[in-house]
Amino acid sequence: MAIEIDKTKTALLVMDIQRHMVDEQSPVAQHTGFGEMVKKTGLLPRVRKVMDAARAAGMPVITVRVDFGAGHFPHYPTRGDFCKVIAAENGRTDVLRPGVWGFETMPEVAPKEGEPVVGKRHMSAFAGSNLDEVLKKHSITDIALTGVATSYVVTATAWSALNYGYSNIVIEDCCTTHNEQAQAAAIQSLRVIADICTAEEFIQAIK
Secondary structure, X not given: OOOOOOOOOEEEEEEOOEHHHHOOOOHHHHHHOHHHHHHHHOHHHHHHHHHHHHHXXXXXXXXXEEOOHHHOOOOOOOOOHHHHHHHHOOOOOOOOOOOOOOOOEOHHHOOOOOOOEEEEOOOOOOOOOOHHHHHHHOOOOEEXXXXXXXXXXXXHHHHHHHHHOOEXXXXXXXXXXXXXXXXXXXXXXXXXXXXXXXXXXXXXXXO
16 A cells, blocks of 8 residues: 655654764674665665655755764663663764764765754664754654664654654665664564655655
8 A cells, every 4th residue: 555645744864874884894884784784775875765855845854863972972771782882982082973984974865955964862863862843843743764773763763753743654675774684573563653665655655
């Protein structure tokens, strides 16, 4: 069944597609498998195609990125494999800060001048950010989620969105995670709180 989208009330979120997360030169991208999956799935050109379609439709395109600048490195819990890795970086000045390699959005999906760019401090795009304010400014009720990784920022943002009263659309082939199995599991779990569609289905719905 084709997905229905109100272009006047929907925003596209492009989340955490930063060199630190996905560039094959990044140790994090290598360790997690994110870099390999981004390349294997052809994620970046597909996300760019969706971004261009959203722009053409007059929809807000919002870039979300992890920003630990100005001393805003969050306190992370220390239980769980991922949290232990992040907590170990606490206090570093060379991670995900403006001007430091790895902070920048991958050029294929970089925001255009004048588009909203939201810096976040934790897993969800709403955590420690002004995303809710930006969405309200544009009278948004629905958010379409893309980014890396499906298991982390996409899932966390979708759950947070419920608390803020937003409806979720997940563009499943515009996000990825560690491997195919983890991707399938994440998408399946998101079906209870989001409508799932492909990039082409999304593009057709907003034409």
